[in-house]
Amino acid sequence: HFQYTNNEPGMLRLIQRLKTFPLMISHWIGPVMTILQVYHPDSVHAVLTSGAPKNDLGYRFIRSWIGDGLLTSKGSKWFRNRRLLTPAFHYKVLKPYSEIFNKNSLVMVDKFKNLCGQSIEVHTHVGLMTLDTMLQCAMSANTNCQHVTFSKNERKSSRLPGYSSTKQDEVDTFLFEGHDTTASGRFYSVITDTFKYDPTNFRNDLPKLEYLTKFIKESMRLVPPVYAIGRQLEKPLNIKEKDSEHESTIPAGTNIGTSIFALHRHVHFWENPTVFDPERFTKENIAKRPAFAYVPFSAGSRNCIGQNFAMNEMKICLAQVIRNLRLYIDGDSPVPKMQPRLVLQSESGIFVKFEKL
Ligand code: HEM
Numbered sequence: 578h579f580q581y582t583n584n585e586p587g588m589l590r591l592i593q594r595l596k597t598f599p600l601m602i603s604h605w606i607g608p609v610m611t612i613l614q615v616y617h618p619d620s621v622h623a624v625l626t627s628g629a630p631k632n633d634l635g636y637r638f639i640r641s642w643i644g645d646g647l648l649t650s651k652g653s654k655w656f657r658n659r660r661l662l663t664p665a666f667h668y669k670v671l672k673p674y675s676e677i678f679n680k681n682s683l684v685m686v687d688k689f690k691n692l693c694g695q696s697i698e699v700h701t702h703v704g705l706m707t708l709d710t711m712l713q714c715a716m717s718a719n720t721n722c723q724h725v726t727f728s729k730n731e732r733k734s735s736r737l738p739g740y741s742s743t744k745q746d747e748v749d750t751f752l753f754e755g756h757d758t759t760a761s762g763r764f765y766s767v768i769t770d771t772f773k774y775d776p777t778n779f780r781n782d783l784p785k786l787e788y789l790t791k792f793i794k795e796s797m798r799l800v801p802p803v804y805a806i807g808r809q810l811e812k813p814l815n816i817k818e819k820d821s822e823h824e825s826t827i828p829a830g831t832n833i834g835t836s837i838f839a840l841h842r843h844v845h846f847w848e849n850p851t852v853f854d855p856e857r858f859t860k861e862n863i864a865k866r867p868a869f870a871y872v873p874f875s876a877g878s879r880n881c882i883g884q885n886f887a888m889n890e891m892k893i894c895l896a897q898v899i900r901n902l903r904l905y906i907d908g909d910s911p912v913p914k915m916q917p918r919l920v921l922q923s924e925s926g927i928f929v930k931f932e933k934l
Pocket residue numbers: 631647648649659750751754755756758759760762801802803806807872873874875878879880881882883884886887
């Protein structure tokens with residue numbers, strides 16, 4: 578057993594330990610509970626395709642906040658709602674949202690233009706932008722969160738007229754999953770080949786933004802917004818490492834944590850794992866790795882329903898920032914320190930300075 582602490586040193590200690598235990602490790606959560614952390618593509622594959630439900634360790638806290646929506650629900654309730662919501666994420670449905678992403682990104686860019694030369698904590702601004710986007714796309718609301726000041730707790734939506742509690746839970750789920758994660762995903766990303774394309778035509782140019790896509794993927798490798806996923810086994814699970822033929826059976830009832838953070842830095846699959854290199858995501862390099870070596874949006878039946886929505890939004894937002902502003906940091910900007918909470922955050926904020934182009 579190894580003592581895990583839920584902070585940056587704890588996360589980095591886990592990476593050190595995977596050199597000795599490449600498949601999984603068991604560790605304490607507080608004085609009485611243990612969890613099995615998996616972070617090898619073979620063990621992650623076994624867990625995410627096993628159909629094991631979410632565990633109650635972390636999700637019961639999320640449930641008390643956003644209710645029993647798609648993210649937290651189980652069994653037939655989840656299955657029915659997933660089937661009902663899937664068509665809403667078809668790429669044809671998502672396409673017109675590009676205009677909303679574009680409009681809100683430009684509002685944010687204008688705010689940054691007025692703050693040039695100052696050290697700006699960008700997470701707050703990006704979070705308000707993604708909140709506007711979610712409200713406008715999911716509820717056709719005419720919002721302007723980017724110009725309103727309110728506390729984070731107020732962002733849980735108030736009960737909507739005529740909404741059942743089930744429908745309200747889905748709205749709260751989308752507001753949480755759809756803006757906090759996307760805002761953190763964008764933190765660490767910058768720069769690219771976006772100048773080649775017409776910013777008024779992103780709707781059709783999105784697939785062409787290849788380097789930007791690699792850049793975002795590499796950002797989410799090193800700093801995955803959803804850094805861990807929990808499951809609880811209802812029946813025993815066989816985990817077999819393909820290369821060594823080593824096999825273990827994990828007993829029913831075990832609490833499992835899939836560490837996306839450790840998986841994305843696993844030395845067996847990523848050369849110089851701490852080096853930022855978007856070229857890891859060329860078609861050739863992707864083909865050399867097991868499919869489950871990189872899962873920022875999870876995988877299997879409970880994968881992220883909003884992954885295309887999120888990728889489109891991140892691409893458009895970054896492209897607009899880069900087209901309009903030069904970003905830099907200097908001695909005034911505190912170094913970001915990872916803080917694993919519901920999503921991976923920075924304890925010291927993310928400070929950037931802007932200069933007009
Ligand atoms: C960079 C942005 C995002 C990342 C990294 C991300 C990542 C993830 C991950 C890892 C899961 C699996 C969680 C688990 O098993 O507990 C998930 C589930 C989910 N995500 Fe996302 N997500 C992002 C953005 C979004 C957006 C924009 C939406 C909505 C528009 C969304 C909606 C959901 C929902 C509803 C689920 C639950 C799906 C289910 O269990 O059937 N996510 N996401």
